[in-house]
Amino acid sequence: MRRTLIAVGFFVAVALGVASPAKAALLTINDFTGGANTVWTLDVQTGCSSCAITLTANVGAGSSLSGSFIDAVQFAIAGTDPTGITVNSAPGGTALWTQPSFDNLDASLSGGNQCNGGASNNVCFETDTTLGFGPIASSTTYTWTFTETFASALPSTLTTGNIRASFNNAEGQNVHTFSPDGGTFTNTGTGAGGSTGITLVPEPTSLLLFGTGLSMAAYRARRKKQNEKK
Numbered sequence: 346m347r348r349t350l351i352a353v354g355f356f357v358a359v360a361l362g363v364a365s366p367a368k369a370a371l372l373t374i375n376d377f378t379g380g381a382n383t384v385w386t387l388d389v390q391t392g393c394s395s396c397a398i399t400l401t402a403n404v405g406a407g408s409s410l411s412g413s414f415i416d417a418v419q420f421a422i423a424g425t426d427p428t429g430i431t432v433n434s435a436p437g438g439t440a441l442w443t444q445p446s447f448d449n450l451d452a453s454l455s456g457g458n459q460c461n462g463g464a465s466n467n468v469c470f471e472t473d474t475t476l477g478f479g480p481i482a483s484s485t486t487y488t489w490t491f492t493e494t495f496a497s498a499l500p501s502t503l504t505t506g507n508i509r510a511s512f513n514n515a516e517g518q519n520v521h522t523f524s525p526d527g528g529t530f531t532n533t534g535t536g537a538g539g540s541t542g543i544t545l546v547p548e549p550t551s552l553l554l555f556g557t558g559l560s561m562a563a564y565r566a567r568r569k570k571q572n573e574k575k
Contacts, residue, residue: 369536370503374528376510380409381521382483385508387420388536394498399536400489402510407483410512413520414479415487416458417471419509421527426496430468433490437478442470442489458511458519467507468493475517503530 372387382405390396400420404410415436427450435442452469455462458477460469472478481487507527514520 368534370530370532371536372503372506372508372528372530374508374525376523376525378523379521380407381523382406382408383410383523385510385523387422387506387508389422389499389503389506389530390536391499391501391503391532394496395492395494396499398491398493400491400508402487404481404483404485404487410481410521411483412480413512413514414477415472415481416477416511416513416519417454417460417469418489419452419454419460419464419467419469419507421464421467421507422499422503423466423505423527424503425499426466427468428494428496430470430491430493432470433492435478435489436487437472441472441474441478454509454511454522454524458513458522476515477513479513480515502532505529 368390370389370391372389374385376383376385384403384405386399386401386403388399388401390398400418402415430450432439432442449460449469449471451463451465451467452460453462453464453467454460454469459471462469478487505527507525508523509525510523511519512521512523
């Protein structure tokens with residue numbers, strides 16, 4: 346009987362170890378206007394109320410944005426109510442982006458390229474310099490990481506969202522504003538968002554493995570009992 350319990354425990358552990366939780370959702374929006382040749386990605390941890398978020402801007406070869414400065418960035422996750430955000434890392438260092446206006450909830454890019462407008466449930470943050478961060482270069486990826494808190498836990502599946510950004514030239518004048526209509530999240534279960542605090546949910550393959558383990562354990566127990574009767 347003891348061996349049977351050990352076998353069952355082993356297969357339970359294996360099943361849970363193989364299970365793949367829904368870790369993150371990815372929002373990818375291309376900015377090809379005016380030769381910008383940049384891919385923006387928002388990687389959001391799900392199933393949490395204090396969530397890891399990674400924002401990346403992959404500036405492609407020959408981008409017209411090369412030599413410009415990133416002045417401000419805005420993003421939104423539909424159906425959420427953000428209550429706070431902390432910058433953990435950012436291009437040029439966190440000090441460049443950490444300022445009173447950084448924790449700017451329900452805000453959007455507006456006049457002067459900064460976060461001067463209103464937009465419900467959006468997060469907008471700006472640099473604390475006249476030009477912004479830069480000059481940026483082609484064939485380079487720029488990354489921000491955050492911890493964002495929400496009024497309630499995010500669901501395991503996200504729907505839509507948006508990413509916006511503004512760029513200045515060396516004179517501090519706006520040369521490009523990335524302002525798409527938004528996009529749809531791909532809930533792949535993978536990403537940089539992490540999986541802290543997420544409950545493991547076994548996939549069908551894991552459940553099959555678990556069931557097989559129970560069957561083998563039951564077969565061994567029945568066979569042992571038959572041998573003892575002999």
